[in-house]
Amino acid sequence: MATVRDATFALLEAYGMTTIFGNPGSTELPMFRNFPAHFRYVLGLQEAVVLAMADGFAQTTRNAALVNLHSSAGTGHALGNLFTAFKNQTPLVVTAGQQARSILPYEPFLFAQEAADFPKPFVKWSCEPARAQDVPAAIARAYLVAMEPPCGPTFVSVPIDDWDQPCEPVPARRVFAGNPGDPAALAEAAEALAQARNPVIVVGAGVARDDAWDEAIALAELHRAGVWVAPMSSRNSFPEDHPLLQGFLTAGREAIVASLSGHDLILVLGGPMSLYHVEGHGPHVPDGAQVWLIGDNHVHAAWAPGGQAIVANCRLALRSLLKGPQPGRTSTAAPRQSAPVLDGSMMTDRYLLQQIARLRPAGSVIVEEAPSSRGPMHDHLPIVERDTFYTTASGGLGYGLPAAIGVALARPRDKVIALLGDGSSMYAIQGLHAAAQLGVPVSFVIVKNGRYEALHSFGRHFAMQDLPGTQLPDLDFCALAEGQGVRAARVSSAAELDDALRASFAADHPTLVEVSVA
Incomplete structure (x- = not known):
C-alpha cells in the first residue's frame, strides 16, 4: 500500500504544487524521503523569507504554493509575513512538522503545543489531523479552501511519524x-x-x-x-x-x-x-x-x-x-413503496405520526426534535408542501420547542406543530412560558417513551445492553405545561388520540398533547 507521503505528493502534483518553499527541521525530514525528482525545493534561510517568496510565487502563478515550516519555532518566525499573505489574499498551504504522536503526552523537545491554533487568525482554516491517514485529505481541503475567494493561507500540522504510515490515495477534486x-x-x-x-x-x-x-x-x-x-x-x-x-x-x-x-x-x-x-x-x-x-x-x-x-x-x-442538453434515455426510477396503514392496536410513535399526517391542517408546518422518531416520520408523516418542515442541522437538543414559537411568529396564518421527544423537550421546556405569553397557537406534541430512545438505538449499535442515566421516569408534561399557562391533554391509547389532536390543531392558543407510546 502507498504511504501518506506517496498520497500527498500525488495530490500535490495533481494540483500543480511541485515547487515547495521552506526551511526544514528535524520534524519535517521524513516528508522528503524519496523526494520526486521533478519537484523543486526552494530553501529560505529564515521562515519570514520563505513565506514572502511563496507569497510572490503564488500571486504570480495564481495557484496555491506549498510552504514547509519547522514546528512552532519556524511558524513563529513566519507569522509576520503570514499576516501579510492573509491581507494579500494569497493562496498558500502552510505545513509545519510536529513531534511523533507517541511522545506528544510528554511535551517533547521541539513539539508544537496547540499547533492548529497557533497561526490563527491569519489562516482561513487549520488542523492537525486526528490520524496519519487523514493527512492527504487535510492537505486537499487546505488547498481547496486556500483557493476559494477570498483566497488566503491555510495550515496543516503533520506529526513526524505520519509520513511512512500506509494510506489510500486521495483524489484531487475540483x-x-x-x-x-x-x-x-x-x-x-x-x-x-x-x-x-x-x-x-x-x-x-x-x-x-x-x-x-x-x-x-x-x-x-x-x-x-x-x-x-x-x-x-x-x-x-x-x-x-x-x-x-x-x-x-x-x-x-x-x-x-x-x-x-x-x-x-x-x-x-x-x-x-x-x-x-x-x-x-x-x-x-x-x-x-x-x-x-x-x-x-x-x-x-x-x-x-x-x-x-x-x-x-x-x-x-x-x-x-x-436549459442543458436533453437526456437520451427513457427509463424512469421505480417508485418507493408506501408504508403500511396501522390500525392503532399498538400505541406506537408510528401510529401517532400516521394520525398527525391524517389530521394536520393543510399548509401546517412541522418543527421536529424527536430523534428516535425521525425514521418512522419519513414513512408515516410525509412532508409534501414547500417550506413546511424545520429541524436542527447540528443535532444539538433544545432547539425544536423554541424554534416552533419563532416559526409561528413568522407565519401567523399557519398552524405550527412541534413534534418533540420527551428528552428533547426538557432541554427547553421553559419555552412554553413564552408561547403562553405570546399566545401563539403552536401544537406541542410530546412523544413520551420514558427514556432517551436515540441513545438506546446507539447502544444496540455498540452492543451495549445497560445504558445508565438514560431513563426519564416521573415526567408530567401536562403539569409542566399548565404551570406555564399552556393547556394540555394526556393520551395513553389510540382511542383518545384523534380527538386530542383535532382539538389541539383547531385551537387558537398554544396547546400541548402528551402521548405515551410503546
Whole structure:
C-alpha cells in the first residue's frame, strides 16, 4: 500500500504544487524521503523569507504554493509575513512538522503545543489531523479552501511519524468557487447529467434555503431521476409523496454507498451527501459513479470526500441545468413503496405520526426534535408542501420547542406543530412560558417513551445492553405545561388520540398533547 507521503505528493502534483518553499527541521525530514525528482525545493534561510517568496510565487502563478515550516519555532518566525499573505489574499498551504504522536503526552523537545491554533487568525482554516491517514485529505481541503475567494493561507500540522504510515490515495477534486455559478462548470455538469445512463439526485437543505423547490422537481422529472434526501437534512426540499422520491439517506458511509450503488452519476444539491454519524469503512462513493455537488456552502464543497463541486445558488444553478442538453434515455426510477396503514392496536410513535399526517391542517408546518422518531416520520408523516418542515442541522437538543414559537411568529396564518421527544423537550421546556405569553397557537406534541430512545438505538449499535442515566421516569408534561399557562391533554391509547389532536390543531392558543407510546 502507498504511504501518506506517496498520497500527498500525488495530490500535490495533481494540483500543480511541485515547487515547495521552506526551511526544514528535524520534524519535517521524513516528508522528503524519496523526494520526486521533478519537484523543486526552494530553501529560505529564515521562515519570514520563505513565506514572502511563496507569497510572490503564488500571486504570480495564481495557484496555491506549498510552504514547509519547522514546528512552532519556524511558524513563529513566519507569522509576520503570514499576516501579510492573509491581507494579500494569497493562496498558500502552510505545513509545519510536529513531534511523533507517541511522545506528544510528554511535551517533547521541539513539539508544537496547540499547533492548529497557533497561526490563527491569519489562516482561513487549520488542523492537525486526528490520524496519519487523514493527512492527504487535510492537505486537499487546505488547498481547496486556500483557493476559494477570498483566497488566503491555510495550515496543516503533520506529526513526524505520519509520513511512512500506509494510506489510500486521495483524489484531487475540483471545486468551482471563484465564479459562483461558474457557467462552464454548470455546462459540464449538465452535459454529464444528459449523458448518464442512470442518474440520481440527492437533495439537501440548501434547496429549501435557496427556494429551489419547483426547479428540483422539474429537473428530476426532466431526467426521470430518482431522488434521495441527504442525511439529516434540516429542511424539506422535495415532495415526499412524489413518485420519484426513493427515500432518505442514512448518515453512514456504507449505507449511503449501498443506497446509491448502480448509479453512474450522482447530483448532490444544497447539502452534503457524505454526512456521517458513525464510523465507516470502504469507499465514500459507489464504484463507477461520477459525483457533482452544487450548493452555496463552500465548506461543504471543500470537505466532501469525492466529486466535483460548484459553489452556487441552487435555484439559479438548477435553472441553468434545465436549459442543458436533453437526456437520451427513457427509463424512469421505480417508485418507493408506501408504508403500511396501522390500525392503532399498538400505541406506537408510528401510529401517532400516521394520525398527525391524517389530521394536520393543510399548509401546517412541522418543527421536529424527536430523534428516535425521525425514521418512522419519513414513512408515516410525509412532508409534501414547500417550506413546511424545520429541524436542527447540528443535532444539538433544545432547539425544536423554541424554534416552533419563532416559526409561528413568522407565519401567523399557519398552524405550527412541534413534534418533540420527551428528552428533547426538557432541554427547553421553559419555552412554553413564552408561547403562553405570546399566545401563539403552536401544537406541542410530546412523544413520551420514558427514556432517551436515540441513545438506546446507539447502544444496540455498540452492543451495549445497560445504558445508565438514560431513563426519564416521573415526567408530567401536562403539569409542566399548565404551570406555564399552556393547556394540555394526556393520551395513553389510540382511542383518545384523534380527538386530542383535532382539538389541539383547531385551537387558537398554544396547546400541548402528551402521548405515551410503546
